[in-house]
Amino acid sequence: MFDYRQLAALNAILEEGSFEKAAKKLFITQSAVSQRLRQLEDSLGQTLVVRGTPLTATVSGQRLLKHYKQVSLLENELDTELKNQNSEDFTSLTIGLNADSIGTWFFGAVKSFAEENKILLELKVDDQEQTHHLLRTGEVLGCISGSPLAVQGCRCIPLGQMIYQPLASPDFVKHYAPRGLTKDNASNTPVAVFNRKDPLQHRYLENKFGITDFPHHLIPACDGFVDALVKGFAYGLIPNQQGQPYIDSGDLVSIDPDHKIPAPLYWHIWNLHTDMMKGLTKALVSEAKRVLTPLPDC
Numbered sequence: 001m002f003d004y005r006q007l008a009a010l011n012a013i014l015e016e017g018s019f020e021k022a023a024k025k026l027f028i029t030q031s032a033v034s035q036r037l038r039q040l041e042d043s044l045g046q047t048l049v050v051r052g053t054p055l056t057a058t059v060s061g062q063r064l065l066k067h068y069k070q071v072s073l074l075e076n077e078l079d080t081e082l083k084n085q086n087s088e089d090f091t092s093l094t095i096g097l098n099a100d101s102i103g104t105w106f107f108g109a110v111k112s113f114a115e116e117n118k119i120l121l122e123l124k125v126d127d128q129e130q131t132h133h134l135l136r137t138g139e140v141l142g143c144i145s146g147s148p149l150a151v152q153g154c155r156c157i158p159l160g161q162m163i164y165q166p167l168a169s170p171d172f173v174k175h176y177a178p179r180g181l182t183k184d185n186a187s188n189t190p191v192a193v194f195n196r197k198d199p200l201q202h203r204y205l206e207n208k209f210g211i212t213d214f215p216h217h218l219i220p221a222c223d224g225f226v227d228a229l230v231k232g233f234a235y236g237l238i239p240n241q242q243g244q245p246y247i248d249s250g251d252l253v254s255i256d257p258d259h260k261i262p263a264p265l266y267w268h269i270w271n272l273h274t275d276m277m278k279g280l281t282k283a284l285v286s287e288a289k290r291v292l293t294p295l296p297d298c
Contacts (some may be wrong), residue, residue, distance in 0.1 A: 003043075004200060007068040009036035010048060014065055017054045040064075055104075066138025069094070071268060073141060073277075094122040094282070096134035096143035099164060099194065101265070103222035104241040106144075109287030111280055128199045141271035142280070149266065157267045157285060160292025164200065164261040165288050167243050167252040168235030176235075181256040183209040191216040192228050193238035200237050204261055212265075226252075237261060241291060264295055 012022035013033065023030040041048050048061035057065055073093075097106060102125060114121065124134055131143040136151050150156035166181065176189045186209050193201050193216045204213040217234050219225045222242075229236050229284035230246065235255045238246075265285050269277060 002064075002201060003040070004068070006036045006040035007064060009033050010040060011065060011068050012060065014051060014061070017289050019055075026058075037203060045256075048056075050137075058090035062137040064138075066270075069138060069141060070272060071103045073272065090118045090120045091169070091276070092120045092122055093120075093276075094124065094140045096124045096131040096140040096145075098126050098127055098131065098144060098146075098265075099220075100239050100242065101144050103238060104162075105291045106284075107285050107290075112281040112282070117276060117279065127195065127199070129199055129228055130197050132268070133272075141277075142267065143223075144284075145266055145268055146264055147268075148264070148266055152279050153271050155271055157269070157281060158295050159264045159265040159267050161264045161287065161295055162262060163195065163242065163293050164237040164238040164239050165243060165254050165277075166204070166224045166235055166256045166259065166261075167238045168229055169232045169251065170253050172229075172232045172235060173253055173255050177255050181209075183211070187211050187214050189214070190234040192219050192225055192234040193217065195223060200254060200261065200263065204237065208256075208259070242292075262293070265292065272274050 012025045016022045023033045050056045131145045134140045135143045230251050
């Protein structure tokens with residue numbers, strides 16, 4: 001039988017990234033946090049946290065973290081069912097997803113669900129190619145990912161695909177690629193890249209032109225990313241849901257007309273058949289069906 005105060009300490013340490021912040025979150029002393037972790041490690045006979053910068057979980061630590069979050073979710077749901085419906089208690093859900101989903105359709109999908117179930121969201125943002133590891137390590141209960149491969153103990157549900165276009169301001173296109181993007185000018189045309197983990201732009205240029213080296217800005221902000229394109233700093237790949245209003249207004253045009261890049265999205269979630277998990281999944285799938293392009297095989 002686990003001591004769930006010790007597991008709570010492990011969870012706080014890994015979520016907050018330090019013993020000091022974990023102590024503040026749990027309203028106990030830093031030495032008490034260290035003691036609880038040490039007792040947990042001693043009882044299991046193995047290290048659970050790698051003491052580095054930042055603090056990270058070992059494989060065993062990841063398994064315990066996932067277990068703790070699953071049990072907490074089940075307890076919260078049971079507690080909600082047993083308590084009076086007028087209870088003011090909230091339930092926190094940790095979800096991993098890509099920035100473009102946050103910037104376009106995600107909040108519309110979960111708004112009613114969150115309000116009706118008194119949900120507080122903790123969102124961990126990464127590229128759609130990278131969110132998978134957040135689920136695998138137990139950091140999130142579900143994630144929106146570009147991978148169709150289910151993590152062990154989880155379900156994978158197709159959502160649809162976001163369609164990207166390479167967009168830029170009309171003046172930028174006129175200056176750098178008046179006849180469109182070609183192999184000759186692509187290697188000298190500035191590109192906006194969301195972050196170093198984002199492979200979409202690199203994959204596009206390599207697949208179409210065989211180019212792996214090109215000038216680029218790193219702009220890890222959804223609104224700032226689009227603003228940089230409108231102001232003529234670079235061109236970049238923008239999903240239709242975000243780019244269409246700018247195309248309609250004439251602020252952005254395609255630098256590579258008619259070329260579109262599909263990015264499939266899948267919802268991965270722990271294999272816990274609770275009402276809350278079912279409700280969250282239903283909300284995401286319903287909105288995705290409405291706003292995303294269907295996957296070819298769906």
